[in-house]
Structures are given as structure tokens and as C-alpha cells.
Amino acid sequence: MQAVILAGGLGTRLRPITYSRPKALVPLLNRPMILHALDALPAVVDEVIIAASYMVDALERFFSGRRESRRITFVEEEEPLGTGGALRNLEGTLRGRFLALNVDVISSVELEGLVATHKAKGGIGTLALWEVAQPEAYGIVDIDEDGRVQRFLEKPAADEVFSHWINAGAYVFEEALLDRIPEGRPVSLEREIFPVVLSEGVYGLPFQGYWSDAGTLGQYLDATRILLDRQTGSEEAAEIPSEVIPPVAIDPSAHVTGGSVGPYVAIGADSRVTEAHLSRSVLLERAVVEEGAAVVDSLIGAGATIERDALVRECIVGDGASVGIGSQRVAEQVES
Numbered sequence: 461m462q463a464v465i466l467a468g469g470l471g472t473r474l475r476p477i478t479y480s481r482p483k484a485l486v487p488l489l490n491r492p493m494i495l496h497a498l499d500a501l502p503a504v505v506d507e508v509i510i511a512a513s514y515m516v517d518a519l520e521r522f523f524s525g526r527r528e529s530r531r532i533t534f535v536e537e538e539e540p541l542g543t544g545g546a547l548r549n550l551e552g553t554l555r556g557r558f559l560a561l562n563v564d565v566i567s568s569v570e571l572e573g574l575v576a577t578h579k580a581k582g583g584i585g586t587l588a589l590w591e592v593a594q595p596e597a598y599g600i601v602d603i604d605e606d607g608r609v610q611r612f613l614e615k616p617a618a619d620e621v622f623s624h625w626i627n628a629g630a631y632v633f634e635e636a637l638l639d640r641i642p643e644g645r646p647v648s649l650e651r652e653i654f655p656v657v658l659s660e661g662v663y664g665l666p667f668q669g670y671w672s673d674a675g676t677l678g679q680y681l682d683a684t685r686i687l688l689d690r691q692t693g694s695e696e697a698a699e700i701p702s703e704v705i706p707p708v709a710i711d712p713s714a715h716v717t718g719g720s721v722g723p724y725v726a727i728g729a730d731s732r733v734t735e736a737h738l739s740r741s742v743l744l745e746r747a748v749v750e751e752g753a754a755v756v757d758s759l760i761g762a763g764a765t766i767e768r769d770a771l772v773r774e775c776i777v778g779d780g781a782s783v784g785i786g787s788q789r790v791a792e793q794v795e796s
């Protein structure tokens with residue numbers, strides 16, 4: 461079976477990190493998101509098609525240095541075609557029934573079960589559904605007792621909310637879906653296609669456990685928290701001369717001394733943290749946090765520096781950027 465990984469978005473909400481790498485290569489617990497997506501695929505998948513556009517070269521370079529157990533095929537969109545246009549662009553590459561996943565989702569959905577449900581229901585598509593209290597930022601889905609989707613609405617206003625089940629970004633589709641998508645222009649699967657193919661049978665499969673897409677800073681930190689809560693004890697055992705409040709994930713090549721680290725902190729390879737305080741934050745590779753600095757609820761890019769006594773809260777600091785001595789940055793995107 462083939463699986464498509466939708467990895468061609470611009471990732472604007474994670475800027476400036478996504479100015480220098482595609483979202484698919486932004487690490488979650490020191491591992492690029494796209495590898496988490498590949499890990500989630502069931503054994504029945506023997507070919508993965510990566511539908512990419514923005515910074516596709518970086519993705520191809522990443523995979524050229526790796527050995528994967530499955531065949532990986534890149535299909536590039538010259539301009540991003542949206543989630544629907546990306547699938548239409550795969551006409552001729554996709555054969556029969558296929559899986560499709562958003563690259564930025566961390567979840568406990570069992571894709572084998574999604575495929576089995578799809579086969580049993582016999583519709584044109586089946587979506588995994590996750591329940592949230594505040595669905596306005598997502599696509600909401602209403603299903604009947606048989607699991608058949610009755611209504612679908614992308615990003616409803618507060619007074620339009622008819623369901624708390626949201627599209628979790630994992631699908632099984634029949635090849636016939638591709639014909640329903642207009643060719644040669646950007647098309648949103650969620651806004652344009654789902655509403656019109658409901659009559660051909662679209663089913664929803666609710667699941668429980670965990671889910672987060674990692675598309676905004678808050679969701680990215682949530683996804684990190686979920687993964688840290690699930691990691692085994694051995695990964696927490698790194699002995700470092702700092703106060704450590706678990707759970708944390710510290711790359712063995714990172715140098716962390718003094719100060720405090722945690723909870724919910726991930727520190728990437730070759731980073732250096734000296735007598736600083738980090739909580740609910742992620743440092744990518746080669747980041748530096750100097751004496752007396754504090755980093756809270758933030759994502760710090762590769763090679764970025766947080767200088768002495770600075771405070772960074774709810775910020776995305778770009779790769780290579782720096783925050784000067786003693787300065788305070790709150791809810792900002794810090795570019796180099």
C-alpha cells in the first residue's frame with residue numbers, strides 16, 4: 461500500500477524557524493517531524509510518497525543520507541498546491557487505495573485500524589477524528605451512528621460549532637478521490653473537497669489517547685510534552701550537574717551545567733546551557749543559553765544564543781538569532 465505524507469506547506473506559523481528549514485525537518489524530541497510520521501505508518505505500507513514543495517531540496521538532502529526500510533518517492537509541486545492540489549498532483553503515481561498523513565501530527569491513531577474501517581465501510585474516504593474542547597481552529601466533523609460524515613466545516617466561528625470532533629490529519633482514500641479535485645491550481649482538501657464528496661461516502665473514526673498537531677508554538681510545545689510524557693525512563697537518566705525536573709530529553713552531546721532544566725524541556729545536540737533556567741521549552745542543535753538567562757514556553761533555533769540574564773518567554777527564536785544581554789522578549793518571533 462502507498463502512503464502520502466503531506467509535507468509541502470510553508471509552515472508560516474512556526475516562523476522564523478521555518479525560514480531556514482521546512483516544517484517536516486523541525487525536530488520533535490530531537491527527531492525531525494517527518495520521521496515521527498514515518499514511524500506511525502503500518503507494516504502494510506511499502507512505498508511512501510512525500511508531497512513537498514517549500515524547501516524540497518533540504519528534505520531530499522536529508523533523505524539522501526539515510527537508509528529507509530520503505531521505498532521513498534519525492535513528488536514536488538513547483539508552487540504549493542494545497543492539501544487537495546497536492547493529492548491531485550499525484551495522479552499517475554498513486555494506485556488504488558492509499559493512506560495520507562499531515563506531516564506535523566503526533567497521535568495515537570492506529571492507522572491499520574483506519575484502513576480496516578475504511579475497507580469495511582466502503583466509502584471514498586475515511587478520516588481519523590479527535591475530540592477537542594475548543595474546535596474553532598480546526599475542521600469539525602459531524603458523524604451519524606454508522607460513522608458516516610454528515611457535515612464538515614473548516615475553522616468554524618464560535619456560533620457555528622456543531623461538533624467537537626475534529627479532522628486529525630490522517631486519512632485513507634480511494635484513488636477515485638483524485639478525479640474530484642480540480643487540476644493545476646491550489647485546492648484545499650478540507651475546504652473544497654470534503655464538503656462535495658460527502659455524498660460518495662466519507663466516514664470518520666474517532667480515537668482516544670493523544671493527538672497534537674505541531675503547527676503553532678503552543679501546539680509544538682504540546683506535542684513535545686506528549687512525547688516527553690511517553691518516553692521511557694532510560695532517556696531521562698542522563699546525569700548532568702544541574703537541577704533536573706523531569707521529564708526532559710537532553711541530547712548526550714549537549715553541555716548543561718548549573719541552573720535548572722525542566723519540566724518539559726528538550727535540548728538538542730551540541731547545545732550549551734550554563735547556569736540558566738529552562739522550562740517547557742525546546743532548544744534545537746547548537747543553541748547556547750548563558751548564565752542567568754531564563755527560557756520559558758519557547759522554541760530556540762539551531763545555533764541561536766540567549767545571552768546572559770536575558771528572559772525569553774513564549775517566543776520562537778530563529779536559527780542563528782540572538783537575544784542580547786539582559787533583554788526581555790515575550791511572545792515574539794526573534795529573527796537573526
Ligand code: GTP
Nearest residue numbers: 467468469470471472473511540541542546562563
Ligand atoms: P502554516 O503556514 O503555518 O499554516 O503551515 P502549513 O503550510 O504547514 O499548513 P497546515 O499546517 O495547514 O498544513 C497541514 C498539512 O498539510 C501539513 O502537513 C503541511 O505540510 C501540508 N500542506 C499544506 N499545504 C500544502 C501544500 O501546498 N502542498 C503539500 N504537499 N502539502 C501541504
